[in-house]
Amino acid sequence: xxxxxxxxxxxxxxxxxxxxxxxxxxxxxxxxxxxxxxxxxxxxxxxxxxxxxxxxxxxxxxxxxxxxxxxxxxxxxxxxxxxxxxxxxxxxxxxxxxxxxxxxxxxxxxxxxxxxxxxxxxxxxxxxxxxxxxxxxxxxxxxxxxxxxxxxxxxxxxxxxxxxxxxxxxxxxxxxxxxxxxxxxxxxxxxxxxxxxxxxxxxxxxxxxxxxxxxxx
Amino acid sequence: xxxxxxxxxxxxxxxxxxxxxxxxxxxxxxxxxxxxxxxxxxxxxxxxxxxxxxxxxxxxxxxxxxxxxxxxxxxxxxxxxxxxxxxxxxxxxxxxxxxxxxxxxxxxxxxxxxxxxxxxxxxxxxxxxxxxxxxxxxxxxxxxxxxxxxxxxxxxxxxxxxxxxxxxxxxxxxxxxxxxxxxxxxxxxxxxxxxxxxxxxxxxxxxxxxxxxxxxx
DNA sequence: TAGATTGTTAATCGATTAACAATC
DNA sequence: TAGATTGTTAATCGATTAACAATC
Numbered sequence: 001x002x003x004x005x006x007x008x009x010x011x012x013x014x015x016x017x018x019x020x021x022x023x024x025x026x027x028x029x030x031x032x033x034x035x036x037x038x039x040x041x042x043x044x045x046x047x048x049x050x051x052x053x054x055x056x057x058x059x060x061x062x063x064x065x066x067x068x069x070x071x072x073x074x075x076x077x078x079x080x081x082x083x084x085x086x087x088x089x090x091x092x093x094x095x096x097x098x099x100x101x102x103x104x105x106x107x108x109x110x111x112x113x114x115x116x117x118x119x120x121x122x123x124x125x126x127x128x129x130x131x132x133x134x135x136x137x138x139x140x141x142x143x144x145x146x147x148x149x150x151x152x153x154x155x156x157x158x159x160x161x162x163x164x165x166x167x168x169x170x171x172x173x174x175x176x177x178x179x180x181x182x183x184x185x186x187x188x189x190x191x192x193x194x195x196x197x198x199x200x201x202x203x204x205x206x207x208x209x210x211x212x213x214x215x216x217x
Numbered sequence: 218x219x220x221x222x223x224x225x226x227x228x229x230x231x232x233x234x235x236x237x238x239x240x241x242x243x244x245x246x247x248x249x250x251x252x253x254x255x256x257x258x259x260x261x262x263x264x265x266x267x268x269x270x271x272x273x274x275x276x277x278x279x280x281x282x283x284x285x286x287x288x289x290x291x292x293x294x295x296x297x298x299x300x301x302x303x304x305x306x307x308x309x310x311x312x313x314x315x316x317x318x319x320x321x322x323x324x325x326x327x328x329x330x331x332x333x334x335x336x337x338x339x340x341x342x343x344x345x346x347x348x349x350x351x352x353x354x355x356x357x358x359x360x361x362x363x364x365x366x367x368x369x370x371x372x373x374x375x376x377x378x379x380x381x382x383x384x385x386x387x388x389x390x391x392x393x394x395x396x397x398x399x400x401x402x403x404x405x406x407x408x409x410x411x412x413x414x415x416x417x418x419x420x421x422x423x424x425x426x427x428x429x430x431x432x433x434x
Numbered sequence: 435t436a437g438a439t440t441g442t443t444a445a446t447c448g449a450t451t452a453a454c455a456a457t458c
Numbered sequence: 459t460a461g462a463t464t465g466t467t468a469a470t471c472g473a474t475t476a477a478c479a480a481t482c
Contacts, residue, residue, distance in 0.1 A: 437482105438481100438482085439480105439481090439482085440479105440480085440481080440482085441478105441479100441480085441481105442477100442478090442479090442480100443476105443477085443478085443479100444475105444476085444477080444478100445474105445475080445476070445477090446473100446474080446475070446476085447472105447473085447474070447475080448471105448472090448473080448474085449470100449471085449472080449473085450469105450470080450471070450472085451468105451469080451470070451471080452467105452468085452469070452470085453466100453467085453468080453469090454465105454466090454467085454468100455464105455465100455466090455467100456463105456464085456465085456466100457462100457463090457464080457465105458461105458462085458463085458464085
């Protein structure tokens with residue numbers, strides 16, 4: 001693997017490739033050319049070959065790419081199969097939905113459980129995973145060397161919990177709280193999910209259509 | 218407003234600007250220069266001025282940008298204030314979380330209610346909004362000329378409901394089902410949310426760190 | 435072997451950055 | 459008026475596309 005200066009654009013396309021390849025695999029497809037893949041994904045074959053070539057040589061002249069091999073390679077690049085451990089912080093509706101929708105085990109992660117502050121949910125389960133008292137968060141993260149925290153708590157406690165997680169040595173936070181988290185110089189990786197951003201892009205296009213129509217009329 | 222060939226990159230930055238400006242406004246700030254804004258957002262002042270100039274002239278030499286004016290302008294561009302109507306299709310954990318977390322009214326949309334198939338939730342409420350029987354979905358969308366459907370149903374019924382929505386004349390679908398929806402040539406706008414994409418980007422970086430460490434060691 | 439398709443080098447295109455005259 | 463900062467034009471940089479020799 002070369003992986004010298006891989007651009008953000010390329011990285012953000014990798015999960016899309018993975019999804020597409022999983023889809024093709026589930027349909028029983030065995031191989032695909034950059035040409036076909038490009039047509040199916042709305043990308044040029046050149047771009048696909050360029051993207052892959054950032055990480056190695058996964059194809060074969062005259063044949064194309066073996067789907068099963070390629071998806072494992074891309075999965076590897078994206079860090080699945082490494083058994084990164086994850087916990088959920090905040091077992092509300094959103095957190096519950098996330099745990100139920102992902103099959104964390106299939107995705108190659110080790111999901112260890114959830115944490116919440118509400119007495120009535122502590123000790124119960126989500127999808128078979130335990131819900132612990134948030135008081136135990138710090139020691140749990142430390143003990144189990146948890147890699148990733150999925151943060152789905154109300155925004156007013158987001159920073160407080162971030163500090164706790166940081167002290168306990170968390171490595172990455174997947175942040176659903178709509179707040180800018182301050183992780184200082186801890187080097188903690190943060191990936192923010194802003195739902196509304198994509199809704200706004202949608203309404204931008206709606207507004208575009210409306211304006212153009214008005215203009216034409 | 219000129220709006221000639223605005224690139225996707227620019228459009229995707231607009232919601233970020235809006236969030237930042239809302240944040241500044243809530244802190245009581247009145248004006249800001251492209252220079253300061255750039256430093257706070259990790260963008261160059263040039264880029265910010267270029268981005269805004271796609272849509273008009275919102276600043277003033279020697280002064281900068283009036284925050285309140287600018288955020289209203291960007292909101293306008295993004296189609297807030299237009300009162301686009303939205304419904305939720307699928308009142309499970311994820312849908313419930315979305316409705317509870319957004320303040321749809323503040324965001325400038327008209328949220329009309331949710332639809333579900335489960336008898337035990339039909340007739341109840343989420344956050345004060347009614348939950349209707351999914352059987353009424355088609356006629357409701359038609360009657361109220363609903364603009365946006367937020368699709369948060371299990372994937373195996375996603376296409377079926379998409380077809381219903383399409384027949385009823387929906388204009389846009391905000392798709393959380395992790396399926397590629399087929400909307401034919403209806404012209405329906407679809408914006409897909411793939412949670413796992415961003416998790417994979419996170420673990421990519423984790424894996425990067427691990428590999429580099431191993432390499433250095 | 436002939437055909438298909440890769441990985442990569444070179445060419446093009448677009449997006450970001452720099453510079454600066456205009457002006458508040 | 460002097461200083462600050464815009465909007466825009468030109469320069470640079472990077473990403474995408476095209477082309478093609480290598481080879482399965």
